[in-house]
Amino acid sequence: MYYLYVALFGALGAAARYWTSSVLSADTFPFNTLLINTVGCFFLAVTVKYLTTLPKLSKNLVTGIGTGFIGSFTTFSTFSAEVAQMFLRGDYFPAVCYVFASIFGGFLSAQLGFYLSGRMIRRKELRENGD
Numbered sequence: 001m002y003y004l005y006v007a008l009f010g011a012l013g014a015a016a017r018y019w020t021s022s023v024l025s026a027d028t029f030p031f032n033t034l035l036i037n038t039v040g041c042f043f044l045a046v047t048v049k050y051l052t053t054l055p056k057l058s059k060n061l062v063t064g065i066g067t068g069f070i071g072s073f074t075t076f077s078t079f080s081a082e083v084a085q086m087f088l089r090g091d092y093f094p095a096v097c098y099v100f101a102s103i104f105g106g107f108l109s110a111q112l113g114f115y116l117s118g119r120m121i122r123r124k125e126l127r128e129n130g131d
Contacts, residue, residue: 008064009067013073030078038102042109049117
């Protein structure tokens with residue numbers, strides 16, 4: 001069942017990535033890939049921290065969402081190719097900005113996802129305990 005979830009969510013994630021990239025076309029700076037990867041970091045953190053606490057979701061389903069959907073939605077290979085192309089064109093400053101924005105944006109997005117998930121978990125626990 002695990003592989004079915006990964007395949008199904010992987011197809012959906014790839015389609016979502018393609019659609020997002022086509023809607024947010026990038027001419028000189030790859031804002032579309034930066035946004036996709038940053039949003040993916042946020043949602044992977046939510047998946048890892050929050051969705052794993054929901055008893056109605058199986059571990060296989062949560063792994064399928066994280067590995068399948070988010071894994072195919074985000075793209076390190078496109079990021080790497082875009083950085084390489086920018087360097088080959090001589091666009092050194094935008095390339096360095098893109099690398100730093102991707103790394104720090106990803107870390108900050110993941111941190112925000114973990115933080116908000118923690119708050120949602122605490123709020124859920126308070127409701128369940130009647131406090």
